[in-house]
Amino acid sequence: MATTLFQDLDTVRYEGQDSKNELAYRWYDSDKVVLGKPLHEHLRFAVAYWHSLAMNGSDPFGAPTIHRPWMNRSDAMPAAKEKADAAFELFRVLDLPFYTFHDRDIAPEADDLRGSLKNFHEIVDYLAKKMESSKTELLWGTANLFSHPRFMAGAATNPDPDVFAYSATTVKHCMDATKLLGGDNYVLWGGREGYETLLNTDVGHEMDQAGRLLSLVVEYKHAIGFKGQILIEPKPKEPTAHQYDFDTATVFGFLKKYGLENEVKVNLEANHALLAGHTFEHEIAMAGAFGILGSLDVNRGDPLLGWDTDQFPNDLWDTTLAMYHVIQAGGLGKGGMNFDAKVRRQSFEPEDLVFAHVGAVDLCAQAFLKAADLIEGKDLSKLVDERYAGWKTPEAEAMLAGKVTLADIAKASEEKNLNPQPKSGKQERLENLVARKLY
Template sequence: MSRFFEGIEPLSFKPDAGDELAFRHYDADETVGGKRMEDQLRFAVAYWHSFAWPGTDPFGGQTFERPWFNDTMEGARAKADAAFDMFEILGVPYFCFHDADARPEGANFAETTRNLEEIVDVFAAKMESAKVRLLWGTANLFSHRRYMSGAATNPDPAVFAYAAATVKNCMDATHKLGGENYVLWGGREGYETLLNTDMGRELDNLGRFLSMVVDYKHKIGFKGTILIEPKPQEPTKHQYDYDVATVYGFLQRHGLENEVKLNIEQGHAILAGHSFEHELALANALGIFGSIDMNRNDYQSGWDTDQFPNNVPEVALAYYEVLKGGGFKTGGTNFDAKLRRQSLDPVDLIAGHAGAMDVCARGLKAASKMLADGALEDARAKRYAGWTEGWAKAMADSDLESIEAMVLEQEMEPQPLSGRQEILENIVNRYV
């Protein structure tokens, strides 16, 4: 056991807790939409932000001092001790990690691989007696300087090979730990300038890379879902995985739309110029929704601040789309969120997650009630009711000349109808 969280007891549901550290809204056993709240939300803690991030930002260095901040296996084991203590305190069912979060970098690829395998054994031993399971694993293919020009899209084939071998080992680790998904986040899969970029080659290499990942999944019998996480711009100026629509087009081009789904982050959706619920609704419409990273951005900063969620109306609309699509299958709610660099104490880490879990619980309950009452769906059905009529359905098999003849015969003079947006917004406000 770690002493990092010493004195902090496991949290429980206490709606009238006052100043006590507790859940005010998240009751794991409460039934929401026909399932336990825990089973609907499927919370996960992000290993990187919670235990590997040193408190830096673009203009300032490290502010956090953690006892495991040394790039050694001893530090990695101490980090794991603290992590599993926090999982128990929060009572979360899942966690997620990058390889680089969990193990130190070795002197060469073989040593790095041994370090990962050793820490995976540590995780496996801890998971035998813990409640927590692995929602997904992934490889960090963006932080090291070798990836400054991308991983799968790097102009150097040696970097492509190194990245592919790294992903292979991370998939093995995820499989060994019983992970329910494997995520690919192309942090630097894009370009800074076309002056030195062969875009066609890079896109072909990215497609080949992803195809190899899918092939290896089937070869090792991994039953989890392969997920891509879209992200625009930051850090690369032109990202190839910009948003849901962009990724779907890429998957279709390479015949992978039935093999790969998406892990969608709130902050990335905003950076792409969309709302979170837009990206979720589109992924559901295209049949590629998988999982979510829950956080929020500072809308004044204009970059990815990865703050814990605190906006119940936004969260409610996101979970509305999740529930409308049938809820999570293998995915869940991963808190890809980090403390503010002035929040130095261990209790801050617990409080940040506890507050976020309460916000998500409130949003989920509001979303479930809205969906059950049908207030929005009834209005939507009425707006598109004309398409259920026989003549409208017949247009699917018609042509322009036949449609023109029908318009003339029926003397159509359609008049615009109100979209009733303000009324619908008022309906949402009743629930949140």
């Protein structure tokens, strides 16, 4: 294939904070060692195929504004290859270590199931070849089980068992492809796994269906020896009125219900946290506490808008707190930070994609460095440790460990005529400590 869209763009390089180059990294010094590892091992950034290569800028009130050469070509498979060529050029320009995809991002639907699978594997092979000469690896693969009308009432949770079977089949092939391409994770996002109205829905039956698919996935993972993580990406609503994987806590309960809590982790997205009424750092901290933090979809939402804007992140405060809890949870392991973010509809030029990624990469790198600094300086943890210090006495430990009964505790408290006194939570002081580290 001759030319690609990003071919003439220079590779973005780290130039340090004094650089005036708008298309250089000022913070993302990928080999810089912090907390014992180079930055790139902590962050494991990934470019999202769908948002960067497949999105066309349409919205519910408007037609596409982004017209890439491979869109609307009449020859779908050559178009898919042209798109792949452009993708790897973009990866080269951004100089990031990973990418992520849905089956439908990389290969076109055909007239029937067999044809669609054939298309998919042909492009997977094409990607495998491209990866041989690229530094960019696969963070994770996934299946698009929400766009086609057959999924309109759910994929695993469809009232029609044939749709379940169709979905399971698609997932099987996507897992095979992810393994073949050396992916580190396999993700499930349940865009249609929920309901539009309870009037026509049996939620118990549908959750059992979803639990079954996930069990099948876990068994298959072991059967084929896939060493990556299995991840669920929570999202509360949009496109449906309610999705069963609402947030981290909901997914944790779901995993416990089906006995999968040691097999499956979460891929957390900032904008999805927001739609569930949470901050990103909340979701990360909860996943840390439940032991199911897997990977991140880094982006941002607009708290004043009620849909998934999937914007590139730009707020240092929020992102630093997210990174802080990632470190607290022990890092992302095989997971990474996927830019599940799209340029605005009006930003239709190829260059806009690069601006967007450069800003986001730098923000996350800066945020991670600041968070590491907070961790190492114990600025916050000193005060937190003091706050919970009372629980370190033998009596308190025994109480927490369940070695005394409610009646025992009552007896002792009444004897002491307990009268605990409030202590200031020092929220403003702690916020100042963060602010001084950041700005």
